[in-house]
Amino acid sequence: MGIVKGAAFTYLATLTNCTNGNQILNNSKKNNSSQPFPADPSRRTLLKGAGLAGAVAVSASSAGVVVATENQARGNRFTSALEALETLTAAEAEVLEAICDCLIPSDESGPGAKEARAAHYIDRSLASHNRDSRAHYLQSLIAINEQSQKRYGANFEHVARDRQITLIQALQNDQIPGCSPSSRGFFALVRDHTIDGTFCDPYYGGNRDFVGWDMLQYPGVRLSASETDVRQGSALSPNHQSAYDHATYTKMATNTVKGRRGNQNA
Amino acid sequence: MPRSLPKTDVVIVGMGAAGGVAALPLTNAGLKVVGLEAGGWLNPRDFAPDELRNNTRNWPQTIQKAASEAPTVRANPSETAVQGGHPMMNAVGGTSMHYWAQSWRLNPWDFKVVSSTLARYGRGRIPEDSTVDDWPISYEDLEPFYDKVEYAVGVSGRAGNVQGVMNSAGNIFEGQRRREYPMQPLRSSPFTDLMSSAAAKMEWHPFQGPAAITTEVYDGRPPCQYHGFCNKGGCHVQAKSSTAFSTIPKAIDTGNLDLVTFARVTEIRTDVSGKVTGVEYVKGNEVFFQPAHVVLIASYAYENVRLLLLSKSSAFPNGLANNSDQVGKHYMSHHQGSPVAALFPEDLRNWYGLPAQGVAIDDWADDNFDHSELDFIGGANLWVHTDRKPIGAAKMNTFGEAPSWGKDWKAFIARNADRSNTSYIQKTTLPYSNNYLDLDPSVKDSIGLPVTRITARYRENELRIAAFAQDKMEEWYRAAGATHVLRFGLGNAMGASTHAYGGTRMGDNPDTNVADRWGFCHEAPNLGILGASLMGTSGSRNPTLTVQALAWRTVEHLASNWSSRAV
Numbered sequence: 027m028g029i030v031k032g033a034a035f036t037y038l039a040t041l042t043n044c045t046n047g048n049q050i051l052n053n054s055k056k057n058n059s060s061q062p063f064p065a066d067p068s069r070r071t072l073l074k075g076a077g078l079a080g081a082v083a084v085s086a087s088s089a090g091v092v093v094a095t096e097n098q099a100r101g102n103r104f105t106s107a108l109e110a111l112e113t114l115t116a117a118e119a120e121v122l123e124a125i126c127d128c129l130i131p132s133d134e135s136g137p138g139a140k141e142a143r144a145a146h147y148i149d150r151s152l153a154s155h156n157r158d159s160r161a162h163y164l165q166s167l168i169a170i171n172e173q174s175q176k177r178y179g180a181n182f183e184h185v186a187r188d189r190q191i192t193l194i195q196a197l198q199n200d201q202i203p204g205c206s207p208s209s210r211g212f213f214a215l216v217r218d219h220t221i222d223g224t225f226c227d228p229y230y231g232g233n234r235d236f237v238g239w240d241m242l243q244y245p246g247v248r249l250s251a252s253e254t255d256v257r258q259g260s261a262l263s264p265n266h267q268s269a270y271d272h273a274t275y276t277k278m279a280t281n282t283v284k285g286r287r288g289n290q291n292a
Numbered sequence: 293m294p295r296s297l298p299k300t301d302v303v304i305v306g307m308g309a310a311g312g313v314a315a316l317p318l319t320n321a322g323l324k325v326v327g328l329e330a331g332g333w334l335n336p337r338d339f340a341p342d343e344l345r346n347n348t349r350n351w352p353q354t355i356q357k358a359a360s361e362a363p364t365v366r367a368n369p370s371e372t373a374v375q376g377g378h379p380m381m382n383a384v385g386g387t388s389m390h391y392w393a394q395s396w397r398l399n400p401w402d403f404k405v406v407s408s409t410l411a412r413y414g415r416g417r418i419p420e421d422s423t424v425d426d427w428p429i430s431y432e433d434l435e436p437f438y439d440k441v442e443y444a445v446g447v448s449g450r451a452g453n454v455q456g457v458m459n460s461a462g463n464i465f466e467g468q469r470r471r472e473y474p475m476q477p478l479r480s481s482p483f484t485d486l487m488s489s490a491a492a493k494m495e496w497h498p499f500q501g502p503a504a505i506t507t508e509v510y511d512g513r514p515p516c517q518y519h520g521f522c523n524k525g526g527c528h529v530q531a532k533s534s535t536a537f538s539t540i541p542k543a544i545d546t547g548n549l550d551l552v553t554f555a556r557v558t559e560i561r562t563d564v565s566g567k568v569t570g571v572e573y574v575k576g577n578e579v580f581f582q583p584a585h586v587v588l589i590a591s592y593a594y595e596n597v598r599l600l601l602l603s604k605s606s607a608f609p610n611g612l613a614n615n616s617d618q619v620g621k622h623y624m625s626h627h628q629g630s631p632v633a634a635l636f637p638e639d640l641r642n643w644y645g646l647p648a649q650g651v652a653i654d655d656w657a658d659d660n661f662d663h664s665e666l667d668f669i670g671g672a673n674l675w676v677h678t679d680r681k682p683i684g685a686a687k688m689n690t691f692g693e694a695p696s697w698g699k700d701w702k703a704f705i706a707r708n709a710d711r712s713n714t715s716y717i718q719k720t721t722l723p724y725s726n727n728y729l730d731l732d733p734s735v736k737d738s739i740g741l742p743v744t745r746i747t748a749r750y751r752e753n754e755l756r757i758a759a760f761a762q763d764k765m766e767e768w769y770r771a772a773g774a775t776h777v778l779r780f781g782l783g784n785a786m787g788a789s790t791h792a793y794g795g796t797r798m799g800d801n802p803d804t805n806v807a808d809r810w811g812f813c814h815e816a817p818n819l820g821i822l823g824a825s826l827m828g829t830s831g832s833r834n835p836t837l838t839v840q841a842l843a844w845r846t847v848e849h850l851a852s853n854w855s856s857r858a859v
Binding site: 130155198217222224238239243244245247250252257270274275 | 481528683699702
C-alpha cells in the first residue's frame with residue numbers, strides 16, 4: 027500500500043509545519059480587522075486537529091490582496107510563498123475555501139481540498155479557463171453568505187461545521203436564493219471545480235504536494251508504465267511528479283502566474 | 293477578389309484521418325496534391341500527460357476553429373436546435389491525433405444489411421421509416437484496402453480469420469482477411485484478463501481489439517508506453533499511428549504534396565456546366581482560390597455536408613451535388629450511449645492503460661446471433677478497457693453507496709477510485725427518413741457562416757438493441773465479480789458524435805445517394821468525398837479504419853482513371 031504510506035508522509039509534513047503556519051495565520055489576521063477571527067470552537071478544533079496551517083490566512087499588502095501560504099514543498103519546507111489572488115477578494119476566497127473544505131474535508135483519514143489548495147486553483151482558473159464562471163462565483167458566494175447571516179448571524183466561513191454542512195445541503199437542494207446560475211447549478215459548478223483543483227496536475231495550483239493523488243492512491247504521472255508497474259496497482263510507489271516536471275512538454279502559454287516552481291503558465 | 297493560385301491536380305480539403313491517408317497513394321502515383329488543413333502541426337511535445345487540460349477541459353477540441361462550428365442539435369423537426377459539444381479537431385492528422393485509435397474492419401453483414409435481413413428474417417424486420425440500403429460494395433471489395441491501410445499506418449491486433457483459417461484469439465466473426473495484422477495486439481492487463489476469463493466461462497468469444505497503435509518498433513516509431521494519457525492526449529512517442537506521423541510525412545517526401553496549414557475552406561466553386569473548378573479558402577487575412585482538376589472533401593460528416601450546402605451556384609442552387617435533395621440525408625451517429633457501469637470489490641489496476649487496450653465481445657453484434665425471436669436487427673459490440681486518471685476517478689458514480697460530497701464521499705472515492713469500470717457499447721444505428729443534417733437558420737460560426745444543424749433521434753430498433761446489450765453487459769460484469777452494476781438511459785436525441793455517418797451516402801442510385809460507388813458525386817463527377825459521410829450503415833464498431841480504407845479505394849480509383857475523372 028505504497029500510496030497510503032505516501033499520503034501519510036505528506037500528512038505528517040503538514041502537521042510538522044503547523045507551528046510555522048499558525049504564526050503566519052495569526053500575523054495576517056491582525057492586519058485584517060474587517061474579518062475578525064471567530065470564536066468558533068469547531069473551527070479551531072479542526073485547525074488544530076488537521077494541522078490546517080496554510081491556505082487560510084489573509085492579509086492586505088500594497089501589491090494587492092494576497093493569501094499567505096505555507097510552502098510545504100519538499101526541500102523547501104520552511105520558506106513561505108505569497109501568492110496573489112487573481113480573481114477573488116480575500117473575503118470571497120475565505121468563503122470559497124470553507125466551501126471546498128466542506129466538500130472534500132480534511133479529516134482523520136488525511137488531507138482534503140484545503141491542503142490541496144483547491145480554492146487557490148479555482149481563483150486562478152477564474153482568471154483563465156473558467157472565466158465564464160466568474161460571475162457565478164461572485165454572485166453565489168454573496169448569496170451563500172447572506173443565507174448564512176440570515177440563519178446563523180455570521181458569514182459562512184465563521185459558522186460551525188455542522189451549520190456549514192446544512193448550508194451546503196441547502197445549496198445542493200436548490201434552496202439558497204440568489205445563486206447563479208441557480209442554487210443547484212452553483213453547487214454542481216463548485217463541486218466540479220473543487221474536484222478539479224484537488225486532483226489536477228499541481229501545475230494548475232491545486233493538488234498541492236500531490237495530496238489529491240495520494241488520497242486516491244494514484245501512483246502518478248509516468249511517461250512509461252511497464253507490465254510490472256501496472257501489476258503492482260496501488261502498491262506502486264507514487265512518483266509525485268507534475269507532467270511539466272518533464273521538460274519535454276510544451277506548456278500552454280495563456281496565463282502566467284507564480285507557482286512554487288517559479289514562473290509557470292496555466 | 294481572392295488571389296488565384298496555380299492549378300493543381302488534386303486539392304484535398306482536410307488533412308486528417310481520411311485526407312491524410314488519401315494523400316499517399318495520390319502522390320505516389322505522381323499526382324500533384326494540395327492539402328488544405330484548417331489547423332496546424334502538432335508534435336509530441338504538445339501531448340503532455342495532463343488530464344485537466346486534455347480531458348476535463350477538452351483541449352484538443354476547444355482551441356480549434358472547429359469550436360465555433362459545433363453543430364446544433366435537436367431530436368425532432370418541431371424543436372429549436374441548440375449548440376452543444378463537438379468531436380472535431382483541426383490539426384494535421386485531425387482526430388487521428390487524439391482518438392482512441394481502435395481500428396476495426398466492419399463485419400460483412402454491415403455492407404448488406406437489407407439483403408441479409410430479407411434473406412434470413414423477411415422484409416417485416418426492417419423498420420418502416422428506415423432508409424437503410426445495401427452498400428454498393430461488399431466487404432470483399434473493401435478488404436484489399438483495409439489491408440493496405442493496416443500496413444501503411446500501422447495497426448496492431450490479432451486476426452480471427454485469415455483466408456478461412458480461424459483463430460479464437462482474434463474475432464471469429466470477422467470477415468476473411470488476406471493476412472495477419474502487421475503487429476501483435478496491445479498487451480493484456482489484470483483487468484482485461486479478469487474480463488476475458490469471465491467471458492470465456494460463459495462460452496462467449498473474448499478477444500483483444502485492433503488498434504492503430506504500435507506494439508513494436510514500426511516504421512521507425514517506438515511501441516506504446518501505456519502511460520495512460522492516450523485518450524484526447526495524443527501520443528508523446530508517436531506510437532499512435534496518426535496520419536500526421538505515418539502517411540502524411542511519406543506523402544510529403546514524394547515532393548508531390550503541398551500541405552497548407554491554417555487554411556479554412558469556405559466554398560467549392562463550380563462552373564456553369566456544374567463541373568467543380570476549385571476551392572476558396574481563407575488563410576490569415578487573405579482569401580485564396582485554389583483551382584484543381586479534382587476536389588476531394590475529407591472532413592467530418594458535419595463539415596462535408598456543410599461545405600456542400602454552403603457552395604451554392606447557378607448549377608446547384610440548393611448546394612453542391614444537392615439537386616436531388618440528398619445532401620444531409622441518411623444521417624446517423626453511432627449509438628455509443630446507454631453505458632453500463634460496474635463496481636468491483638477489489639482494485640482493477642487500471643491507472644495505466646488506454647481505451648484501445650481492452651477486451652471485445654462480438655457475439656452480440658451485427659447478425660452474429662439469431663434474431664428470430666427478437667424484435668430488432670443489428671446488435672452491439674461490447675468493449676471494456678483500461679483507462680483511468682485521477683479527476684475522472686474522483687468524479688466516479690458512487691453506486692448509491694455514498695453521498696456526492698463530504699466525509700463519507702471522500703472515504704468512498706479513496707477506497708473505490710480504482711474499482712469501477714464503465715463499458716463502451718457500440719450499437720448498430722440505422723438511417724431514418726426524418727434524421728438529417730442541414731444548415732442552422734440562425735447559429736453562425738466565427739466568420740458568419742451557418743453551422744450544421746442535426747435533427748435526429750434514436751428509434752425503436754436502436755433502443756431495443758441498447759436494452760438487449762445492457763442485459764449482456766450486466767451479465768458479463770456479474771460473471772467477473774462486480775458487486776454493483778448501473779445502467780444508464782437508452783438514448784433519445786442523436787447528438788454530435790465522434791462517430792457521425794451519412795449525409796453524402798454512397799450508392800448506385802443517384803436519386804437516393806450523393807456519391808457513386810467510388811465516392812465521387814453523381815452530380816459532380818470531379819468532386820470526390822472522403823469520410824464517414826459516405827457510409828450507409830454504422831456498423832457496431834469504430835469507423836476510422838473503414839473511412840481510411842474507403843479513402844484509399846477512392847483515390848486509387850482516381851489515379852487509375854485519371855483521364856476520365858479529371859476536368
